[in-house]
Amino acid sequence: MSIIIVEDKCVGCGLCIKSCPYDAIKRVDGKVRITDDCRMCGVCLPVCPVDAIERVGKEERVGDLSEYRGVLVFGEQRNSRISPVVYELIGKGRELADKIGEELECVVLGEDVTEEAENLINYGVDKVYVYDDPSLAVFREDPYVDIIVDLLRKIKPNIFLLGATAIGRSIAPRIASRIKTGLTADCTELDIDPETGLLLQTRPAFGGNVMATIICPRSRPQMATVRYKVMKRAERRPGYKGEVVKMRFDPEEVRDRVEVLEISDIGEGGPSITEADIIVSGGRGLGGPEGFKIIRELADLLGGAVGASRAAVDEGWIAYPHQIGLSGRTVRPKIYIACGISGSVQHLAGMKGSEFIIAINKDPSAPILKIADMGLVGDLYEVIPKLIDRIRRLKKG
Ligand SMILES: Cc1cc2nc3c(=O)[nH]c(=O)nc-3n(C[C@H](O)[C@H](O)[C@H](O)COP(=O)(O)OP(=O)(O)OC[C@H]3O[C@@H](n4cnc5c(N)ncnc54)[C@H](O)[C@@H]3O)c2cc1C
Known part of the structure; x- marks a missing residue:
């Protein structure tokens, strides 16, 4: 399929040139031409006052x-x-x-x-x-x-x-x-x-x-x-x-329509989730943005990265680069700790390849507990401080 200009009909008015959102129609040697930039959106077709633009062919093969x-x-x-x-x-x-x-x-x-x-x-x-x-x-x-x-x-x-x-x-x-x-x-x-x-x-x-x-x-x-x-x-x-x-x-x-003024990292700091061996992730169960303080504390203690469910990202509690799942990043850490995350198919799509999954959830029927290697059923605000305390003591010892 392609879009062509029928030369016999074209009067060279140039209305199609102005209409093209991709700048794909040019005047060459006084004649209007469609260039390789054409994406066949068809915006130019109804614009032509003399019906000189046509969509032709059924399907286009790229030659041999x-x-x-x-x-x-x-x-x-x-x-x-x-x-x-x-x-x-x-x-x-x-x-x-x-x-x-x-x-x-x-x-x-x-x-x-x-x-x-x-x-x-x-x-x-x-x-x-x-x-x-x-x-x-x-x-x-x-x-x-x-x-x-x-x-x-x-x-x-x-x-x-x-x-x-x-x-x-x-x-x-x-x-x-x-x-x-x-x-x-x-x-x-x-x-x-x-x-x-x-x-x-x-x-x-x-x-x-x-x-x-x-x-x-x-x-x-x-x-x-x-x-x-x-x-x-x-x-x-x-x-x-x-x-x-x-x-x-x-x-x-080559075209260059963008000027780069500054490059800044929009992550919250700490190791990247795609590289880390340990990820501690927070979901809607955190109840608010301040919940990520305890998640980060545990992640820092373990030398890991902070992840999140889409629900937490959509709530604006943490930036998108931390999102794990179908519309976020895919991760495969050695240990994945899901805190207050229910385990939707979309979240699992991004983390089910983790080597060892630990889930902390107060609902014993949460789907994440079905795929977890270890499940801790309880309020994350009670479980995580105990974990942090235990790890600190182990590290000291
Ligand atoms: C096209 C599409 C793409 C998507 N992409 C993604 C994606 O990339 N990543 C993603 O994560 N989601 C994605 N989603 C959204 C997904 O369907 C779920 O809505 C989302 O994963 C739910 O996040 P959540 O588990 O944090 O929240 P919820 O499902 O609300 O679960 C919260 C969990 O926290 C537990 N909880 C509550 N309070 C506590 C507490 N105090 N202590 C312990 N546990 C507690 C609850 O029992 C519950 O299990 C996508 C959806 C669609 C349609």
């Missing part, structure tokens, strides 16, 4: 699908360090690439990232495309999307995987819509259909009550985002042979 080869992983980095989710994508990407007999590649954008990018080869990557430039030091959607779209058009990967991080979630849909392909967000499982060779993209649907497996048969690349701590991290393969391709781009050719 067999031209698309390889699994490409977005090598996201922060402060010039490759993000941990990338190693998990590489682990899964290697497995998928081996199943379809194609190469595993990575793309890294940033400043001073070449060394880190080269190191990815030691995890079984066949080729790494590196855009190392001071202008890419701080993440902005415009240049990242423009550069990656340009690369995808050049190298034509069969599969493109990104982390479902703030950056991945921001650029993946923009990229997918620019190159007119599908995108499955927040996949929890990826596999290859042995019969068709298509990527099977599985993710929770309908609030986590069913698992949906999605395919992308008519366009390429097959794009998916995956959350951190969902897939297994790639093993190191010292001595693996791969290639680093240093890429150039013309800053004049």
Whole structure:
């Protein structure tokens, strides 16, 4: 499907140019043209006074699908360090690439990232495309999307995987819509259909009550985002042979509509929930924001991080980066302590992979107690101070 301008009818009035929300209609050599930025929203169709704009075709294939080869992983980095989710994508990407007999590649954008990018080869990557430039030091959607779209058009990967991080979630849909392909967000499982060779993209649907497996048969690349701590991290393969391709781009050719004035951490401090071995989480059962003081006290004592249910976040008791669950972060700590959290399917979706789950709840029928390895039935304001006291005494002893 595409939107075209019927030249015989077009009178060049330019009303469609003004109407396009994506700036995808331009005047070239005196003629009105629809560019690759078109997202087929159709806003321009009723605007044309002479009906010169038409939607044509039933379904669009991106040319010959067999031209698309390889699994490409977005090598996201922060402060010039490759993000941990990338190693998990590489682990899964290697497995998928081996199943379809194609190469595993990575793309890294940033400043001073070449060394880190080269190191990815030691995890079984066949080729790494590196855009190392001071202008890419701080993440902005415009240049990242423009550069990656340009690369995808050049190298034509069969599969493109990104982390479902703030950056991945921001650029993946923009990229997918620019190159007119599908995108499955927040996949929890990826596999290859042995019969068709298509990527099977599985993710929770309908609030986590069913698992949906999605395919992308008519366009390429097959794009998916995956959350951190969902897939297994790639093993190191010292001595693996791969290639680093240093890429150039013309800053004049990429858009940049955002000016970064300041970067500040909106977390409440302490270790990050995605990295911590121990997480102490609070829910609506805390009764108010002050309840997180006792949660933090216990977390600090254990050297852990503070998590939260969505109910606590929605109440404004704690910031969103602490939210665990379907619409928050996925965590897999060694110990997860749920305090005043009922255990909805959406919360469990983000923490059920924890090694040892302890639940403190005053309701003995709370669902969280069914999946907990240890349940403490009682008022959290009585149980937690006793726990804190006991741990302090043990530490002293
Ligand atoms: C599309 C969608 C996405 C969602 N995403 C998420 C998500 O990412 N994360 C998430 O958490 N939720 C998510 N939710 C919301 C989810 O359905 C629940 O509403 C939420 O998890 C409930 O949070 P809670 O357990 O803190 O609160 P409640 O369900 O109200 O449970 C509070 C618990 O505290 C106990 N309690 C009360 N007082 C005390 C006390 N003094 N001592 C001990 N225990 C006490 C109660 O017995 C109860 O079990 C999502 C919902 C939807 C529809």
